Amino acid sequence: MGEKLRGSVAFHVALLGAGHFFSDFYANFLPALLPVVMAKLGLSLTLSGMLVMTYAVISNVLQPLCGYLVDKYGYGWLILVTTPVSAVFICMAGLADSIVALFLLVGIAGLGASVFHPLAASLMGKVVTEKTKGTAMSVFVFGGNVGFAVAPAIILYCLDVGGTEGILWLIIPGLLVTLATYLAGLHKVDISPAGKRTEIDADTQEEPWYKSTGLILLNAVTALRSWLQVALTTFLPVALVKMGQPTAVSASMLTVFLMGASFGALIGGWLGDKIGRKSGVIGSLVICLPVTYLFLSNFGPSPVNYVLLAVIGALLQSTAPTSVVWAQELIPGNAAMASGMMLGLSFGLGGVGAAITGALGDRIGLEAALLWSLLPLVVAVGLAFAIPQPGAKHAAPKLANPNARDV
Numbered sequence: 001m002g003e004k005l006r007g008s009v010a011f012h013v014a015l016l017g018a019g020h021f022f023s024d025f026y027a028n029f030l031p032a033l034l035p036v037v038m039a040k041l042g043l044s045l046t047l048s049g050m051l052v053m054t055y056a057v058i059s060n061v062l063q064p065l066c067g068y069l070v071d072k073y074g075y076g077w078l079i080l081v082t083t084p085v086s087a088v089f090i091c092m093a094g095l096a097d098s099i100v101a102l103f104l105l106v107g108i109a110g111l112g113a114s115v116f117h118p119l120a121a122s123l124m125g126k127v128v129t130e131k132t133k134g135t136a137m138s139v140f141v142f143g144g145n146v147g148f149a150v151a152p153a154i155i156l157y158c159l160d161v162g163g164t165e166g167i168l169w170l171i172i173p174g175l176l177v178t179l180a181t182y183l184a185g186l187h188k189v190d191i192s193p194a195g196k197r198t199e200i201d202a203d204t205q206e207e208p209w210y211k212s213t214g215l216i217l218l219n220a221v222t223a224l225r226s227w228l229q230v231a232l233t234t235f236l237p238v239a240l241v242k243m244g245q246p247t248a249v250s251a252s253m254l255t256v257f258l259m260g261a262s263f264g265a266l267i268g269g270w271l272g273d274k275i276g277r278k279s280g281v282i283g284s285l286v287i288c289l290p291v292t293y294l295f296l297s298n299f300g301p302s303p304v305n306y307v308l309l310a311v312i313g314a315l316l317q318s319t320a321p322t323s324v325v326w327a328q329e330l331i332p333g334n335a336a337m338a339s340g341m342m343l344g345l346s347f348g349l350g351g352v353g354a355a356i357t358g359a360l361g362d363r364i365g366l367e368a369a370l371l372w373s374l375l376p377l378v379v380a381v382g383l384a385f386a387i388p389q390p391g392a393k394h395a396a397p398k399l400a401n402p403n404a405r406d407v
Contacts, residue, residue: 008021011125013136013176015184016120017143019083021204022174023116025147025154026086026109027168030055032155033094036164041099051106058110063344065116067337068193068287077187079123080178085112087174114344119183119191121339122198123326126189131214131273133328134280137321138269145262145317149255214330214387217351221387222323224380225285226350228292229316231357231373232257236299239366240393249301256306260313267319269325277326282384288315289377296371 030052038048069075090109096102119142158166181187236257264284271376272280295308305343320342327338353376361369 009127012184012186013124013139015180015186016124016127018177019116019120019181020140020144021147022083022177023086023113023120023147024033024144025151026083026090026153026174027059027113028148029090029093029109030106032152032159033090033167036094036159037096037102041096041102043099051103052134055110056104056328056351058107059113060344060351061112061350062111063117063340065340065341066115067122068334070115070119070122070336074191075119075190076123076191079119080182080187082112082116082119083174083178084171085109086116087171091167091171094159094167112401114278114340117343118133118336118340121324121343122191122328122336123186123189123295125184125325125335126191133325134269134271134273134277134322136269138266140268141265141317141321142262143325145258145265146299149258149262162234167234170309198341215327215338215341217383217387218323218327218330219287221281221311221380221384222319222342223349223353224318224347224376224383225235225316226347227353227357227376228350229261230347230350230354231370232312234354235357235361235366235370239299240301242366243300245301253301253306253309257309257313260310261317262313264314264316264318265320267314269321271318272322272325276389277329278384278387280322280391282381284315284318285381285384289314289381290372291315292374292377293371296367299367307360326387327346383400 002352034048034051037043043051070078086109088354089105089112093102093105093109096105121137124136125133154170155167158170162169233254235249237254240253241247252313268280268284275283292312295305295312299305299309323346324339324342327342328335331338353373357369357373360372363369364372
């Protein structure tokens with residue numbers, strides 16, 4: 001590293017978690033802004049869908065490419081650019097006076113998110129020890145989940161109070177967390193670009209990412225898990241409304257699911273540190289299968305179903321931080337790219353799977369289609385067994401960098 005980090009390791013972990021909070025906070029602006037810009041610019045439903053797709057592709061699917069560039073060239077200083085870019089451009093999207101300007105602003109904002117996730121996840125792996133990577137990654141993922149969850153309510157409040165100009169104030173928190181990142185010196189952390197290394201740890205016996213069967217399988221497992229997660233988030237409210245339930249009920253059940261997911265993210269990485277990455281992922285998915293089946297067999301509102309839904313959210317999302325660290329351990333020379341695959345590409349592929357669930361719902365009914373969404377989870381469990389154990393040796397932990405310490 002260029003210089004010693006300023007502050008404790010817990011502060012650095014919290015700072016990266018806060019950065020993820022705001023990155024995902026800005027990433028969830030579009031649903032609340034969409035009705036406003038549709039009315040202002042006369043967007044059709046087709047153009048609105050294309051706008052959402054544009055942001056999703058740039059902010060999620062491009063993450064592995066951004067991670068590859070980070071691994072190759074370093075670019076740690078970009079951590080000071082990503083959040084401000086997302087903040088400024090997505091907040092200005094509400095003021096766009098043309099469709100072209102709207103797409104451009106949204107696209108640039110998405111690029112900020114696409115670079116932030118693999119870069120920040122790679123930095124997180126450098127400021128802690130090997131044996132606490134999972135716990136630190138849990139804090140990182142938890143921060144993003146909470147930011148994503150609270151964004152719509154805050155944006156709608158700002159729109160109600162100050163109109164589209166009112167959301168410009170929301171740029172300030174992103175700038176402040178970036179200032180704190182600068183003062184802490186996180187932009188100077190040596191992220192060891194793969195293309196500039198002069199030596200490789202012989203114990204890792206690392207192979208190129210495109211030859212890593214384990215990484216490809218792990219990406220498939222994460223995508224299949226995301227399929228069910230995105231399908232439930234997207235279609236559970238629709239199914240409840242079709243059943244005749246009030247919108248307030250569907251909103252409350254979705255909130256319970258998302259809160260459960262946030263809690264799961266917070267404990268999942270810690271659990272992976274304790275029992276192993278592979279055991280943590282497989283265990284969560286295996287337990288999730290019967291719990292989800294019980295819920296989907298009769299998912300009307302009831303106290304039991306609220307509890308089941310919270311547990312499902314926790315089990316599904318608990319695999320996220322563990323999967324990121326597992327991927328980093330499978331190809332340590334491309335840690336940022338591995339993070340981008342787990343945090344972005346897999347989620348995007350899960351969205352494709354959810355679209356298949358929607359198409360199936362048109363044919364056999366949404367309730368039946370959601371039940372069939374358990375099949376990808378079964379496949380994910382089978383694939384997870386075939387992934388090699390991570391190479392990290394927890395019994396004799398070594399520091400990811402000279403400044404790293406336990407959380």
